[in-house]
Amino acid sequence: MATTRPATVEVDTTMRFVATDFTTVNVRASMRYDADDPYAIHVMFHPGNPDAEQVSWSFARELLAAGLVEPTGMGDVRVWPWSTPRGDAIALALSSPDGNALFEVSRSLVSRFLRRSYALVPKGKEGDSLDMDATVAKLLADR
Template sequence: MAANTVRQERFIDLLSERAPVLSRWSYSPDEPYSITVEFQTSPDDWITWVFARDLLLAGLQAPAGVGDVRFVPFEDEGDRLLLFQVESDQGRASWFLNRDDAEEFATMTLDAVPVGAESEHFDMDALIAGLTDV
């Protein structure tokens, strides 16, 4: 999974019926601590979730996340999958991702900004200026 690609994943709804959903995963070295995922809800509408890159990295190894975003790696009949769950006050959704694709995306983020080098790419002064500019 490369940055800014569109993927079709398997979506599980509340009745355990499967339906396709498009998602866009992106990572920017300008925001090295976060990953953005967008889900298409209609032809012109996307819902955006932003979460810590460390959460995805941890979730590829073991269940991770205690808040609104969770990952659980597992195997099903030889398929390496990653359960991706999001939850808000408006509902919850779960997707099964191909874990190899998720690992490829994670590797791409690490190639762009290695763990521990995030502060070299993050402009804290610009963030503070944006927050205090009222």
């Protein structure tokens, strides 16, 4: 019996929202990588209030990887190494017309998440897992 390899990597975590005075608030979140969307990672923020909507951000997997070692990104998403009394982390800054938010995320958790994503789709092989014919057919069918 053949076993199929999972097509996604998802980790649940707690990120720390960093306020302007550098106080922090824990926020439940998850990071997801899907081999069907090989260039992107998705971060979902789960509200404490069950009636509130989940907030989701998508950005390049390579942006997250580069941010482990140096400041990277411009505009809506920026990532950089961040040291805290709790240990090494990365800073994840998100900007939208509705406002800005800065989060602290465990560097080791992000590293493990990225390693697992590279096990699904190796770095530099993202285009190999795209079915361009199916994508074009879907785009044309949606017209």
